[in-house]
Amino acid sequence: MDVMPQQDPESRRPSQPSPEGPRPPHDATPGADPYVMPAEGATAVPPPPPTLRTTLRRAAFGAVAAGVLLAGALVAVPDGKDDRPKEPGPVERAEAAATAGSPASLSDLTALIGDRQKWVETHPADAPSWATLGSAYVEWGRRSADAAYFGRAEEALKRSLEARPGERGNGEAWVGMAALANARHDFLAAKRWGETVRKQDPKTWSVYPVLIDAYTGLGDVKAATEATEKFGELRKGVPALARTADLYRGQGWREDALATAREAADRATAPAEKAEALHRLGELAWERGEPEEAVAQFDAALRTDAGHHASLAGKARALVALDRTDEAVAAYQSALTKLPRPAYALELGELYASLELDGDARSQYEKLAELLEQAKAAGVDESVVQARYESDHGDPAVAVELLRGQWKKQHRSAAVADALGWALHRAGKSEEGLEYARQAVDTGVRNASYAYHLGVIERELAQYGPARRHLEEALRTNPAFSPLDAPKAREALESLGEPPPGGPGDMQPPPPPPPVPSPEPKREAGPEPKPEPKKEPKRESPKPEAPAPVPSKTAPAPSKAAPSSPAAVEADASKSP
Numbered sequence: 001m002d003v004m005p006q007q008d009p010e011s012r013r014p015s016q017p018s019p020e021g022p023r024p025p026h027d028a029t030p031g032a033d034p035y036v037m038p039a040e041g042a043t044a045v046p047p048p049p050p051t052l053r054t055t056l057r058r059a060a061f062g063a064v065a066a067g068v069l070l071a072g073a074l075v076a077v078p079d080g081k082d083d084r085p086k087e088p089g090p091v092e093r094a095e096a097a098a099t100a101g102s103p104a105s106l107s108d109l110t111a112l113i114g115d116r117q118k119w120v121e122t123h124p125a126d127a128p129s130w131a132t133l134g135s136a137y138v139e140w141g142r143r144s145a146d147a148a149y150f151g152r153a154e155e156a157l158k159r160s161l162e163a164r165p166g167e168r169g170n171g172e173a174w175v176g177m178a179a180l181a182n183a184r185h186d187f188l189a190a191k192r193w194g195e196t197v198r199k200q201d202p203k204t205w206s207v208y209p210v211l212i213d214a215y216t217g218l219g220d221v222k223a224a225t226e227a228t229e230k231f232g233e234l235r236k237g238v239p240a241l242a243r244t245a246d247l248y249r250g251q252g253w254r255e256d257a258l259a260t261a262r263e264a265a266d267r268a269t270a271p272a273e274k275a276e277a278l279h280r281l282g283e284l285a286w287e288r289g290e291p292e293e294a295v296a297q298f299d300a301a302l303r304t305d306a307g308h309h310a311s312l313a314g315k316a317r318a319l320v321a322l323d324r325t326d327e328a329v330a331a332y333q334s335a336l337t338k339l340p341r342p343a344y345a346l347e348l349g350e351l352y353a354s355l356e357l358d359g360d361a362r363s364q365y366e367k368l369a370e371l372l373e374q375a376k377a378a379g380v381d382e383s384v385v386q387a388r389y390e391s392d393h394g395d396p397a398v399a400v401e402l403l404r405g406q407w408k409k410q411h412r413s414a415a416v417a418d419a420l421g422w423a424l425h426r427a428g429k430s431e432e433g434l435e436y437a438r439q440a441v442d443t444g445v446r447n448a449s450y451a452y453h454l455g456v457i458e459r460e461l462a463q464y465g466p467a468r469r470h471l472e473e474a475l476r477t478n479p480a481f482s483p484l485d486a487p488k489a490r491e492a493l494e495s496l497g498e499p500p501p502g503g504p505g506d507m508q509p510p511p512p513p514p515p516v517p518s519p520e521p522k523r524e525a526g527p528e529p530k531p532e533p534k535k536e537p538k539r540e541s542p543k544p545e546a547p548a549p550v551p552s553k554t555a556p557a558p559s560k561a562a563p564s565s566p567a568a569v570e571a572d573a574s575k576s577p
Helices: 052-070 090-100 106-122 127-144 148-163 171-183 187-200 207-218 221-234 238-250 254-267 271-287 291-304 310-321 325-338 342-354 358-377 383-393 396-408 414-426 430-442 448-460 464-477 485-496 519-524 532-540 556-561 564-575
Strands: none
Touching (some): 127 171, 207 238, 271 291, 271 310, 291 310, 310 325, 325 342, 342 383, 383 396, 414 430
16 A cells, blocks of 8 residues: 655745745756746756866867767767666656646655655745645545645645745646645635636636536536536547546436546556546446446456555445445445545445444444544535435434535535435425425436435325336436445335326326316307307318218219118108198
């Protein structure tokens, strides 16, 4: 397992810049911009000017070499081994990944952090290096679920902005602040930071991924779509394909999401980027109710990059669906050890509860409470996960209060809408919860839990037809979407029974008997204005009998008209005298 360098910025914090403004380091070349990083890499320091002795030696060497060449002497050349391009080190790989907009491996990210920590100690006015360090802290904290690094990230990014404000071209520090806000689930703040950068320079491609995350967290599908399209214009390749696949997935376009995710996986080359793409394919397979395929994709992601710990949790989820619960428990425990996210702790607790291991479930819920407290202390908002726990295992009223707060913060994603609707239902306010549950399902996302929650709420409100439809949708989407809720969905569907022969009762048309006798008296009342328009068809009905002689030319027509013609003749004869 990759180990993060435990270097505390507080203990190694460089001295504050001079009040007269940042000064270039003592070893910088005259006239160099102190804010521009050296061209040869983060750790390359410009050499001091050569001494007179060195200059004379170089001149003498050049003269000798020229003489040898002019004389036609053979000059020894390297055998080619030193001419090969140098293999990029971990720092260079991490920088290349950041430049491409792709994730770096945890080991490379660790090397980059260590490199920037050493550099800013002696170059405290290097704004770009502080911004890079802060963004690397954000990425490490996000991918290791260690929220303590978010505080370090905030400090580094502020140091960068002190050295060079964002208005003076330090947009990368602003992008880092937006990424930090997203990591803390403060999507409104992330939106403000990101839109500030976009307003200053719309072609800064690095701002669009953070804007996509912010808009998605706020439930602004239109803005997220536009940001994704713009990112694809500015940054081609795997990162754009990955974002597009996520967009399709959020709108319920399964086929498009799968095709785009497969293309991203096929084109990915770096291990961390490849693992992320394979993980996405695993999640799509899981949502389709294909646990075998999901396990295969998650295993492939772990083989590609052993540090992709999120795939351990995804594999555990799929193993539960395959009834391989012992393996699932082990995978969950391993994932929580390496990536202690509150959502994983809740899932493992519910798995224990489904296995009737109540003691283990309680212990896991206690672990969940500890993780939630740690996140809160680090400024991370985990209200949605906490509300999910309170709705089903704690106090639904607390869940309602938490989620109403999220809604007031404009956090109106499908996940928040679904959680709020379910919490209101569990708190005895099903009619109000119905609105939010419908909103979550109407986004189009194919989430079995959303359909299940809506179906249960509709059944509670005696809307049996829609309830049956949504419960069937949940089980059709993913028959094993939850070890606790999937069996409950089947029980709820069975309790509704089969629909009536003509379909659900609330969808049957009204019985026809009442309108049948009403037209008869209206036909008798001739002078009334309403029957008058109906007299026209009566006039048309006898007229077709008049042209009966026309079809009489055919063979069958006379046989039908024969009995009617004598009666008409007799009637005329009786009238003649």
